[in-house]
Amino acid sequence: MTPSEHGGFSVAADLHFVHPGAIDAPTGGSLYDKRVIEELRRLGWRVHLHELPGRFPMPDAAARAAAAAVLAGLPDGARVIVDGLALPAFEAALPDAAGRLTPMALVHHPVSDETGLAPEVQQALRGTESALFKTLQRIVVPSPAMARRLGDFTVPADRIAVVEPGTDPAPRARGSGGPAVHLLCVASLTPRKGHLGLIAALAECTDLEWRLTCAGPTDRDAATTAAVRRALDETRLAGRVTLAGEVRGAALEDLYAAADLFVLASFYEGYGMAFAEAMARGLPVIASGGGAVADTVPEAAGLIVPVGDKDALAGALRAMIADPNLRAAKAAGALEAGQALPDWPAAAARFAAAVRGR
Numbered sequence: 137m138t139p140s141e142h143g144g145f146s147v148a149a150d151l152h153f154v155h156p157g158a159i160d161a162p163t164g165g166s167l168y169d170k171r172v173i174e175e176l177r178r179l180g181w182r183v184h185l186h187e188l189p190g191r192f193p194m195p196d197a198a199a200r201a202a203a204a205a206v207l208a209g210l211p212d213g214a215r216v217i218v219d220g221l222a223l224p225a226f227e228a229a230l231p232d233a234a235g236r237l238t239p240m241a242l243v244h245h246p247v248s249d250e251t252g253l254a255p256e257v258q259q260a261l262r263g264t265e266s267a268l269f270k271t272l273q274r275i276v277v278p279s280p281a282m283a284r285r286l287g288d289f290t291v292p293a294d295r296i297a298v299v300e301p302g303t304d305p306a307p308r309a310r311g312s313g314g315p316a317v318h319l320l321c322v323a324s325l326t327p328r329k330g331h332l333g334l335i336a337a338l339a340e341c342t343d344l345e346w347r348l349t350c351a352g353p354t355d356r357d358a359a360t361t362a363a364v365r366r367a368l369d370e371t372r373l374a375g376r377v378t379l380a381g382e383v384r385g386a387a388l389e390d391l392y393a394a395a396d397l398f399v400l401a402s403f404y405e406g407y408g409m410a411f412a413e414a415m416a417r418g419l420p421v422i423a424s425g426g427g428a429v430a431d432t433v434p435e436a437a438g439l440i441v442p443v444g445d446k447d448a449l450a451g452a453l454r455a456m457i458a459d460p461n462l463r464a465a466k467a468a469g470a471l472e473a474g475q476a477l478p479d480w481p482a483a484a485a486r487f488a489a490a491v492r493g494r
Contacts, residue, residue, distance in 0.1 A: 150182045151215045151491060154206060156192040156199075156222035159185065162353055162382050163324065164409040165244040168278065168301045169219055175302075175484030188222055193247040193261060195225035204229040212236045215491060217276070220244055224264045230271055240274040240491065245282055245406030245427060246289070252327035252357075265289065276490050278407035281428035297490035301409055302480030306389075308418040308471060311396045316345040317457045320395035320419070322388070322410040323402065324352045325361045325379075330401035330424060330444075332360075332367055337401070337449035339371040344457045347376050348399075351383040351391055392417050397456055397463060399423070403443050408432045415474035420466030422452050436469025 159170050173183045186206045190199025203225040210216060213236070218226060220243035230239060248261035269275065269291050276297050277283050283296045312318035323329035331350065338348065354361045368374040383391060398414035404426040405411075411432050414421055421438030423429050424445075433440060439456065441448035456463055478486075 149215070149492075150184065151176065151217060152184045152186060152206070152210060154186045154188060154203075154216065154218040154222055156188055156219055156225075157190075158187055162384065164301075164407070165219065165221065167409065168244065169242065171302060171480045172484050172487050175480050176488060178481075179484060179488060181488065188225065190225065192221050193224050193250070194257065195227075199225040200228060207233040207237065210237055213238060216240065217242055217491065220265075221247055223247070223268055224261060227264050227268060230268060234271040239272050240276070241269075241272050242276045243282065243286065243406075244278055245404065246285060249285070249404055249427075250328060251403045274490060274493060276487065279428035279431045281431050282406050285427075297486075299483060299486045299490055300478055301407060301412070302483035303409075303412045303416050303474070303477040304480065306413070306416045307393070309393050309395055312394050314345075316347050317396045317463075318394060319346055319348040319397050319399050319453075319457075320391055320414075321348065321350045321399050322352060322383075322391075322413070323350070323400055324356045325350070325354050325364055326357045327360055328403050330403055331364050333424075333444060333446055333449060334399065334401040335364065335367045335371060335373060335377070336446050337453055338373060338377075340446075340450035341454050341457060342373075344454065346453075346457050347378070349378045349380055349391055349395075351380045351388060353382045354379060392419070395419055397422065398438075399453070401449055402426060402429075405429050405432070412474070412477055415470040416477060418467050418471035418474065420456060420463050420470055422449070422456060424449065434469065434473050436466070437473045438466050438470065 153173055155169050159166055176183050188199055188202045190196050190202060207229050215238045217240040220241055223241055246265055248258050248265055266289050269289050274295055276299050278301055280298055283298050286296055325331055368377055398419040399422040400410060401424045405428050407428050411421055415437055421433050423433050423440050424443045425440045426443040439452040441452050
């Protein structure tokens with residue numbers, strides 16, 4: 137199939153994609169952006185990547201200046217899609233440029249929904265996003281939950297397109313082989329990812345045999361990392377919990393392969409790509425149900441507990457760790473759900489259709 141035949145329309149088109157900082161950052165949002173760009177290029181799109189310098193989501197002068205320069209350099213009618221984390225940097229420049237461009241955004245989740253923001257910062261970001269959303273011709277989101285969330289910002293439904301991220305095929309996890317159940321959490325140490333709640337819940341399960349590996353950058357939020365280390369010392373779990381830091385490639389694959397159970401107690405997810413990666417490998421899941429988690433993780437694949445409910449999380453952990461039959465049943469459900477997830481070429485084709493307004 138040639139690019140011009142894909143989907144019945146020509147895909148040879150230009151798209152300017154704006155990302156906050158380096159696109160190789162180890163986050164779900166950056167991975168989504170990077171993989172979509174790669175697949176669009178395979179489809180024949182000419183994608184021009186603009187990696188903005190500066191601070192996000194509360195932009196500094198460097199971010200604002202770079203945002204203005206990007207827009208000023210685009211030809212009339214250009215399609216430009218801005219990652220939602222970078223969108224506040226365009227507060228001053230986008231309204232004036234919107235009339236001559238085709239402005240769009242990829243909103244993984246509203247940045248004003250981020251956990252741990254001071255009330256005044258959250259209010260400022262919400263106002264900025266509300267105003268900017270009105271200037272955009274199309275907003276792509278990764279889940280139905282985020283489409284519903286943008287409805288709270290009064291974004292018309294016909295300007296929202298849901299494009300779930302792709303998931304790569306992966307071999308089924310072989311497991312640890314016991315006797316301790318190996319738990320895996322893949323997430324940056326930030327307030328939203330809920331590591332402190334997970335540690336508190338695991339402290340209620342010390343009579344069971346388990347160990348936990350937390351794979352994810354520890355340099356994103358110094359206060360959270362310090363609090364997690366203190367909590368491990370105070371609960372005397374430091375010997376059972378490994379903070380592995382940023383893990384990529386084959387090393388991350390090895391962690392998934394040797395895990396028995398995936399757990400992530402986040403407060404909020406726009407999609408939850410780590411859950412999809414776990415299910416693709418047939419790992420049973422324990423999750424808290426914020427944002428799009430219920431959209432991503434079906435009941436057959438795991439146990440979902442209310443956000444911030446330590447007792448419910450501890451109960452779910454106890455049930456899964458202690459009962460191999462329950463783990464096996466949820467693993468079968470996870471594998472089935474994982475096989476039904478879209479791959480990246482399919483995700484990119486839907487993204488291309490969304491950008492074209494189809």
